[in-house]
């Protein structure tokens with residue numbers, strides 16, 4: 391008898407779970423975007439008349455003594471998706487390590503951390519770093535700021551200055567990882583800049599909500615809270631990563647729930663930031679020709695999210711529990727080809 395009750399209760403619990411998942415997907419369905427069509431509309435033709443650089447020049451600001459994997463993941467993903475050139479601007483210590491991962495990346499050993507700098511030299515070093523980065527800045531179609539950047543105060547001060555210059559030159563910026571730590575403590579760096587994209591994970595989102603909206607994350611009304619957050623930061627675009635990705639520029643909210651993988655190894659957010667950067671650059675090119683009138687930052691996030699999730703699902707099919715970020719990177723090309731074949 392007891393066994394019988396047990397199985398009835400388990401069955402009821404199962405039905406409740408199914409129902410709540412269904413209800414969740416009904417309430418989301420209005421927000422879910424046709425991400426595959428967006429991705430197809432952004433991918434440029436492989437035209438033999440184009441020259442190197444026209445498919446995108448991306449730069450990642452990140453890589454310090456602690457983290458060298460994250461900037462590599464971001465920069466190599468941008469190349470594998472189709473950007474022509476991918477730069478990494480990192481600390482002097484991190485540069486030889488990142489170079490050794492790949493000869494494809496252009497690595498600039500420019501940034502310095504406090505432990506390497508005397509107080510009296512800080513001003514001159516900061517000026518020199520800024521002058522060096524300035525030589526390149528306007529050539530970049532998008533900057534990704536933060537993967538593996540670390541939180542050294544002197545380094546973050548230099549990065550703040552670089553961001554101010556990038557903003558003056560209208561260079562789009564995808565802010566991730568420690569870049570979000572910086573921006574959360576100094577919102578004016580991005581506030582009111584429509585070419586800024588923030589890609590917070592669960593922790594980074596919590597910190598942003600607490601700082602900007604002065605309350606806790608409200609999962610009952612997640613999309614509305616995301617909209618208010620993007621609005622309160624002056625119309626930046628925010629991609630809130632999770633089981634579904636939610637994207638808002640303060641005017642609308644969209645979700646991307648297709649594909650995905652149950653494996654949560656570190657580094658997937660780094661692939662995403664590289665992916666968003668490339669699609670954002672492509673969306674801006676189309677916008678400049680009058681071929682798209684939706685916010686390019688929204689389009690870049692939608693396509694970037696769809697491709698990352700597709701590659702993760704393809705890698706998981708093969709590698710299951712042993713899926714690593716490098717396996718997902720290897721699936722970027724095939725996933726793009728499945729969605730958007732080269733003619």
Ligand SMILES: NC(=O)C1=CN([C@@H]2O[C@H](COP(=O)(O)OP(=O)(O)OC[C@H]3O[C@@H](n4cnc5c(N)ncnc54)[C@H](OP(=O)(O)O)[C@@H]3O)[C@@H](O)[C@H]2O)[C@@H](O)CC1
Pocket residue numbers: 457458459460461536537538539540541566567568591593594656657659660
């Ligand atoms: N293979 C690689 O190289 C990879 C490198 N990665 C890189 O790692 C960096 C951090 O990103 P993440 O995702 O670990 O940040 P997150 O979830 O907020 O923190 C988790 C917990 O750690 C803590 N904490 C973090 N950093 C801290 C610091 N410097 N100093 C002190 N505390 C720190 C944090 O504490 P809290 O701030 O919440 O108090 C929280 O409890 C970022 O640059 C990312 O790109 C990843 O992309 C993965 C692959």
Ligand SMILES: Nc1ncnc2c1ncn2[C@@H]1O[C@H](COP(=O)(O)OP(=O)(O)OP(=O)(O)O)[C@@H](O)[C@H]1O
Pocket residue numbers: 567590591592631632633634635650651652654655656657658659660661662695698699
């Ligand atoms: N529960 C989930 N189910 C499916 N996909 C997910 C889930 N959580 C996150 N993702 C996807 O994984 C990617 C990375 O998100 P995640 O939250 O792991 O970022 P992150 O913590 O910044 O990663 P990183 O380790 O690179 O810093 C996003 O594209 C998101 O769509």
Ligand SMILES: [Mg+2]
Pocket residue numbers: 566567591659660
């Ligand atoms: Mg991250």
